Each structure stands twice: as structure tokens, then as C-alpha cells.
Amino acid sequence: MATGILTDDAAEQIVATCRTAIGDSLRSVTYFTRDDFEQVYLREDLERDADLSTFIGHEWRGFKTTQTAYEGSELGGYDYTIRVFENGFLIRVTNDSEGVFATTDGLTVKDFEEVATALDTFLSERELD
Structure with missing residues (x-):
């Protein structure tokens, strides 16, 4: 299913x-740009009732704010964000023009690092196209 912002292959x-x-801990995956978004995966036991436009606005602003706030600090460059909630986690990997956030059930820090690295590679390769 082509989304208009992603090809079927990219999704x-x-x-x-x-x-x-x-x-199996993956709950959902959403790809987004500054202007649009598409939920490309939702686990079948979950409702399609999240206000994704609000999530995207917050995640985009959050990326820009975090990137600016820590720029030049001894911590180094921004890599990704993990948010912890009562019923799961959200990981956001973003660059200057696009991003992906995935929601999950419980994961280890190593699992988050793996998915962040893989998504960053995906987004970097898209920038080269």
C-alpha cells in the first residue's frame, strides 16, 4: 500500500x-516528515485510535528542541530518543527532514540500540537517494 510519502518497498x-x-514486542511504526506522516504498522491486537498528528507534532518539535539544547555539549550529537510509558515504550529516530517512531512492549537497552542503529541507517540511505 503506497502511502504517498513512502513507496511500498520503503514502508x-x-x-x-x-x-x-x-x-513480537513491536506495537506500531510511524514514518513522518515535517509535513506528513503514515502509520506503516499496527499490531493487530491494538486499536487504531491514537492521535498521531499530535504525536508527530510533539516528536518533531521534541527532536528540534533536543538537538538545539544539547548542541555542542560534551554529550556529543543527538542519536535517538526513548520514552517510557506505563504500557510501553516509544523510540524516535529522526534526522533534519524525516523520522520514524516505533512503539513497543518492554525491551532492553541493547534492543533499543539495535533498532535505532538500523532505522538511522535506513534514513541515512534515503538522504543519499
């Missing part, structure tokens, strides 16, 4: 990347 690649790193 499938994002989902496969997340499923490989996260497995």
Missing part, C-alpha cells in the same frame, strides 16, 4: 527493520 523495509530488531 516494508521500515517494518522489517523494526520487526527484526524488536520482534
Whole structure:
């Protein structure tokens, strides 16, 4: 299913990347740009009732704010964000023009690092196209 902002192949690649790193703990995957978004995966036991436009606005602003706030600090460059909630986690990997966030059940820090690295590679390769 082409989304208008992603080809079928790109959407499938994002989902496969997340499923490989996260497995059955993957809840959802959303690709976004500054102007648009598409939920490319939602686990079948979940409702399609999240206000994604609000999530995207917050995640985009959050990326820009975090990137600016820590720029030049001894911590180094921004890599990714993990948010912890009562019923799961959200990982956001973003660059200057696009991003992906995935929601999950419980994961280890190593699992988050794996998926963040894989998604960053995906986004970097898209920039080169």
C-alpha cells in the first residue's frame, strides 16, 4: 500500500527493520516528515485510535528542541530518543527532514540500540537517494 510519502518497498523495509530488531514486542511504526506522516504498522491486537498528528507534532518539535539544547555539549550529537510509558515504550529516530517512531512492549537497552542503529541507517540511505 503506497502511502504517498513512502513507496511500498520503503514502508516494508521500515517494518522489517523494526520487526527484526524488536520482534513480537513491536506495537506500531510511524514514518513522518515535517509535513506528513503514515502509520506503516499496527499490531493487530491494538486499536487504531491514537492521535498521531499530535504525536508527530510533539516528536518533531521534541527532536528540534533536543538537538538545539544539547548542541555542542560534551554529550556529543543527538542519536535517538526513548520514552517510557506505563504500557510501553516509544523510540524516535529522526534526522533534519524525516523520522520514524516505533512503539513497543518492554525491551532492553541493547534492543533499543539495535533498532535505532538500523532505522538511522535506513534514513541515512534515503538522504543519499
